Amino acid sequence: MVGPKQMIPRSNLLRCLIAALLLGSAASADAAGSGQLRSRGKVILEKNCGGCHAIGTVGASPLAQAPPMRDVYVRFLPRELQAELREGMVSKHRAMPQIDFSDEDVDAILAYLYALAVRK
Template sequence: MRSFVLAAPIAALALLAVAPSAFAADRADLHRGEQLVERYCAGCHAVRQSGASPNAAAPPFRDLHTRYQIDDLAEGLAEGLLTGHPAMPEFEFSPSDVQAIIAYLKSIQTHQDAALPRASGR
């Protein structure tokens, strides 16, 4: 019993030691994702939580959840996004860039619950 009493605070301290680095990594992904969509996508799409898309036909990224499950975009980002119109170039991103873009897209969705991973069985 005594070892359990000592183990719980030690485990809590270990989690606290790891948590800041995980938080920093998440923030780094968000920042990198924001930079990537700003560089490659902002010419046509609104890539922030507000503002209009420069191209009226290009949906704002904050509303992508109305068209897609955000997690489902990862494969297209890695293998090359193709659309039904020729004006959009094809993009292929590295796995770490895809992770950063998906994290950023999730962070700006107008309905955060829509940005959550899909439940199994759907």
């Protein structure tokens, strides 16, 4: 502990400053990476699901029978939805395509859907 008359050596202050800057940079990079992952998830959903399902925070689905993806997310436990997406969602009707998403695609989709659920 440093008393009122004691001084912290400059080298220690410099180390602390560098550590704080590195930690701040790492947090910013992680946040940017998460943002990119969510953006990728949104693009994947727009391409594969957006023709029938609403993929935004609000709005009705283009196909009345198709639930918005934000509602699909809350119907499943995260691990269940992850498994469903990886194995190809079991469709409720014949017109719905069965898509086997890659692990990376599933991670991106779940990141986007999680962000939607948090905004509610």
